[in-house]
Amino acid sequence: MDLSFLPKKYLIGLGKVDLDKLSEIRLRVGFPVIISYNFKKSYLSIDGATLFGDKAILCQSEDVNFIINTVTEFSLYAHNDRIREGYLVTKSGLRIGLAGECVYDGEKILTIKNFSSLNIRIPNEVFGCSEGIFKYVINDYTVYNTLIISPPFMGKTTILKDLARNIDAKLSIHVLILDERGEFENVVGENIDKIKFSTKNYGFNYGTRVLSPQVIIVDELMSKNDWTGVLTAKNSGVKVVASCHSDNIENLLRKECFIKGVFDRYVFLGKNDVVGLLDCVLDGEFNRL
Amino acid sequence: MRILFGVVSIFICVFVAYSLTSKYTERRIYFKSFSSFNKIMKTELAFSKNSIINIIKKLPDDIFKNSANWFFESGQGDVPIFKNCTDEEKDFVKNYFDTIGKSDSLTQIKFIESCQNVLDEKVLDAETNEKKYKSLYVKLGFFFGLLIFIIVL
16 A cells, blocks of 8 residues: 655654554544544554554644645645545555645636545445345346445445455456546456546446447436436436445435435445444345345 | 877867856756746646646756756655756756646746746846857867877877
């Protein structure tokens, strides 16, 4: 994992922790650096993970600027489309969530400046983590239109990545990944195409037309547009495996963007708040399987 | 022997005088490359949006590239070229590198356009100075060498 975009003192501290157990680094200017270590909140000190905030490295605005400058290679303009969406992606595919001052031109957001917080997500590759749900997703030699649902930080993207690998390896059908945020960097395979950094809607339309996928995999359906894109793909005969934030079927149905009848399988994760643990699987009519 | 010594003196004096004008040549090269870089940046911002680091990598090896690298990479020691710049020019260069790349394309393009006029003036000024002082220094060197030649004779 390439964390070389972090200031030296952070790297010294991180050098003393098991990076496989690290899932998040949170930086807030003027406050101790918080890490999610072994899925528990800890602080980052020069000596590694600690439970004591007073021993932690204090995040300074220079640290935040250093990270932004290193990741963007001093070229914010080249990353502004993503900055406007509130995130950056490092060369190795780590996503950095940004908080700062939004600059508007009328209704349109121009950029974000004076960054005050960063949330660095460390994706953990868990090979084989989708085995438990694969049998619910598979339908002869193709897959069901499947929606993977959980609250944030419950392993949806990790499961999607592994599902993509599984579909590629076991079904050997053409998979198109709409990688809006560059998080599927390490997911490669002989049947896998990837459209990076495009909007989902563009990816659905363009991808379906020119790449002829059999399955489209897409992370985090958020807006009505995203759902419409899924419907377009479905109506074109392309299967879709997607993820979405929610915690139960009631809240999912309450979502303004939700379109009934799009998906044939609803996979809920995060049973007992355990990351990646399968809770239940529902069919298209919301019957438990 | 005296004639030979005199002739050598003239050559040495002219060479020394010519060498003393190198700061004007360096300044001309610096601002000319700076101006080119500024124009490249404008194109990059409007179209391909390569990172500054990559753009600088592709520049020819000269004093401007060293100076730009100093701002983005080393930041240690003295800024190359600063010994040949006025305080106003130093502020301009520092401000340029503090601002370039640090915002969205539209803001950057406006900034670059505002800098281009200043850079054009600097290039013109540097070229005029180089011509003026190079010729003056060489003449002075020649006359000084001639003086030595006459004294020796």
